[in-house]
Amino acid sequence: MSKILEIRNLRKSLNGRAVLRGVNFSVSAGERVVIIGRSGGGKSVLLRHIMGLLPPDAGEVMFQGVNLAALGEEALNPYRRKIGMLFQNGALFDSLSVGDNLAFPLREHGGFSAADIGARVREALEIVDLPGQQQTMPAELSGGMKKRVALARAIISRPVLMLYDEPTTGLDPIVADSINRLIVRLGDRLNMSSIVVTHDMVSACHIADRICQLHEGRIYYEGTPAEVQASRDPVVQKFVRGISEPQDAIV
Amino acid sequence: MLYRSRGAWGQCKFSAAAVTGRKKQALLNQRVALKLLAQGMNMAMENMLAAIGRWLTGGIQSAGAMTLLLVNILRCLVKYPLRWRLFLQQMYLIGLKSQFVMLTTGAFVGAVFAAQVHFQFVRLGMQSAVGPTVSVAMCRELGPVFCCLLLAGRVGAAMAAEISSMKNTEQLDALRALGVYPVEYLAVPRFLAMLVSAPMLTGLVLVVGIACGYLIAVPVLGVDGAYYWDNTVKYTGPRDVLIGLSKGFLFGIIIAVIACYKGFNPSLGTAGVGRTTTEAVVVASLTILISDFFFTFILNSLFLGRV
Numbered sequence: 296m297s298k299i300l301e302i303r304n305l306r307k308s309l310n311g312r313a314v315l316r317g318v319n320f321s322v323s324a325g326e327r328v329v330i331i332g333r334s335g336g337g338k339s340v341l342l343r344h345i346m347g348l349l350p351p352d353a354g355e356v357m358f359q360g361v362n363l364a365a366l367g368e369e370a371l372n373p374y375r376r377k378i379g380m381l382f383q384n385g386a387l388f389d390s391l392s393v394g395d396n397l398a399f400p401l402r403e404h405g406g407f408s409a410a411d412i413g414a415r416v417r418e419a420l421e422i423v424d425l426p427g428q429q430q431t432m433p434a435e436l437s438g439g440m441k442k443r444v445a446l447a448r449a450i451i452s453r454p455v456l457m458l459y460d461e462p463t464t465g466l467d468p469i470v471a472d473s474i475n476r477l478i479v480r481l482g483d484r485l486n487m488s489s490i491v492v493t494h495d496m497v498s499a500c501h502i503a504d505r506i507c508q509l510h511e512g513r514i515y516y517e518g519t520p521a522e523v524q525a526s527r528d529p530v531v532q533k534f535v536r537g538i539s540e541p542q543d544a545i546v
Numbered sequence: 547m548l549y550r551s552r553g554a555w556g557q558c559k560f561s562a563a564a565v566t567g568r569k570k571q572a573l574l575n576q577r578v579a580l581k582l583l584a585q586g587m588n589m590a591m592e593n594m595l596a597a598i599g600r601w602l603t604g605g606i607q608s609a610g611a612m613t614l615l616l617v618n619i620l621r622c623l624v625k626y627p628l629r630w631r632l633f634l635q636q637m638y639l640i641g642l643k644s645q646f647v648m649l650t651t652g653a654f655v656g657a658v659f660a661a662q663v664h665f666q667f668v669r670l671g672m673q674s675a676v677g678p679t680v681s682v683a684m685c686r687e688l689g690p691v692f693c694c695l696l697l698a699g700r701v702g703a704a705m706a707a708e709i710s711s712m713k714n715t716e717q718l719d720a721l722r723a724l725g726v727y728p729v730e731y732l733a734v735p736r737f738l739a740m741l742v743s744a745p746m747l748t749g750l751v752l753v754v755g756i757a758c759g760y761l762i763a764v765p766v767l768g769v770d771g772a773y774y775w776d777n778t779v780k781y782t783g784p785r786d787v788l789i790g791l792s793k794g795f796l797f798g799i800i801i802a803v804i805a806c807y808k809g810f811n812p813s814l815g816t817a818g819v820g821r822t823t824t825e826a827v828v829v830a831s832l833t834i835l836i837s838d839f840f841f842t843f844i845l846n847s848l849f850l851g852r853v
């Protein structure tokens with residue numbers, strides 16, 4: 296399969312701390328990759344590099360054969376429109392209604408009639424189980440609802456690559472499961488590639504073609520869900536089983 | 547102080563020996579305290595010098611960055627089609643919603659200035675000069691400066707607060723992730739609306755100020771109305787009005803650029819939004835007052851030939 300995204304030797308220090316220390320991994324067309332790792336381990340930072348929101352200190356982010364890391368802010372925009380991103384806290388535009396938030400990417404990309412946009416917005420809201428909320432303002436939504444609207448906004452323009460930063464954190468198990476199904480369905484139906492950051496091993500095994508563990512700034516382990524479950528590596532084991540050791544205790 | 551009070555306290559309570567012992571101790575304490583104080587002052591001086599240095603370099607740095615932002619905004623203005631909806635929205639917020647504040651400002655500045663000028667001029671028997679004095683001062687200085695200081699407080703603060711809280715809640719990143727350049731989406735409409743509104747609001751303040759000056763001087767303070775108006779028209783030329791409107795235009799640029807710059811580069815956190823807003827208003831106001839001095843000379847020579 297052809298690689299849609301390839302990250303080579305990505306390095307980044309923030310506030311003098313090396314957060315990414317040479318990350319290498321790639322995503323094929325239509326593949327779903329789950330990234331797991333400790334809180335504060337740099338997963339969100341990694342996603343932000345793929346979107347070109349942060350410039351790397353070194354390394355390459357090859358998307359469809361173009362090195363995004365070498366492009367300037369405005370030159371990135373055509374590529375960014377092919378990538379969707381669900382931010383960890385939603386990042387909805389709070390001055391716009393839910394409907395306008397969803398319509399925003401379509402209006403920006405252009406080429407959609409008003410009726411077309413209306414239909415797509417309605418459909419996207421139904422997909423995330425929030426039908427008829429077009430007029431609601433983001434401030435009136437609960438945390439989980441915000442996240443689902445943000446998800447709808449990210450997928451509405453059918454990007455070829457979706458980045459999900461903890462899509463199911465803070466949602467009830469039923470909605471969480473429907474989001475997981477949605478991620479799988481989008482991948483299968485639209486051949487959308489996805490990178491999903493999650494802490495939830497159940498979701499991870501449900502979604503993933505491949506699981507990557509980000510540990511100490513590198514991809515420490517890579518494998519199918521079955522391989523990860525069966526792995527005897529202590530670092531992987533600890534994460535999969537959710538075991539903390541005395542030195543990990545939060546004091 | 548310490549020494550004396552200790553001494554007094556000692557004398558009434560303890561024997562002579564104890565008193566001398568205490569005095570010695572107090573003297574020692576005082577020396578240590580003085581030494582510490584000197585050290586502290588040294589450190590304070592160093593800190594202060596370092597702070598001044600930081601402030602200066604920081605100031606030059608951000609002045610440079612603001613100039614770059616201005617160039618960037620102008621470039622985006624040419625490169626991208628204008629977002630009419632956002633522009634009109636900003637026109638509404640800046641131009642229309644500021645009118646009440648501007649009317650009040652113009653009215654009271656004009657009225658109080660006319661009254662003060664009248665009180666002084668009447669002693670020299672120059673009542674008829676009150677009119678032109680008020681109108682020229684309103685046009686050239688009071689109108690644009692008062693108008694734009696209030697605009698910086700009202701609109702500049704709102705701009706800086708809005709953009710900086712968008713940055714804090716990752717909305718700027720969301721904008722970028724959706725392939726929209728924030729300078730083009732946020733700064734350009736605000737800048738343009740400010741460019742159009744500031745001279746218009748300045749014009750409003752001028753007119754209201756001059757009118758209220760008349761209302762105070764003529765009916766209330768009893769200056770001859772025909773003289774007053776005749777002299778006002780005679781000594782106030784189009785160039786005075788042009789200088790006022792040009793200043794409004796330039797101050798508008800200053801407010802928009804500083805507010806957007808502070809918004810895009812905020813201190814982080816919720817307290818950061820407050821600090822950013824305050825900084826935007828203070829920096830914009832000071833820049834207006836300082837640049838007013840230079841604009842005065844530049845514009846004066848620029849409009850010299852015209853009456």
Ligand SMILES: Nc1ncnc2c1ncn2[C@@H]1O[C@H](COP(=O)(O)OP(=O)(O)OP(=O)(O)O)[C@@H](O)[C@H]1O
Nearest residue numbers: 309310314332333334335336337338339340341383
């Ligand atoms: N804008 C920033 N400036 C400075 N440091 C940052 C910034 N963003 C993240 N960091 C630091 O980078 C590290 C990784 O952060 P990141 O948000 O990627 O963690 P994460 O793996 O997503 O954690 P979580 O699972 O809790 O979301 C953290 O130590 C954080 O302090």
Ligand SMILES: [Mg+2]
Nearest residue numbers: 338339383460
């Ligand atoms: Mg994160």
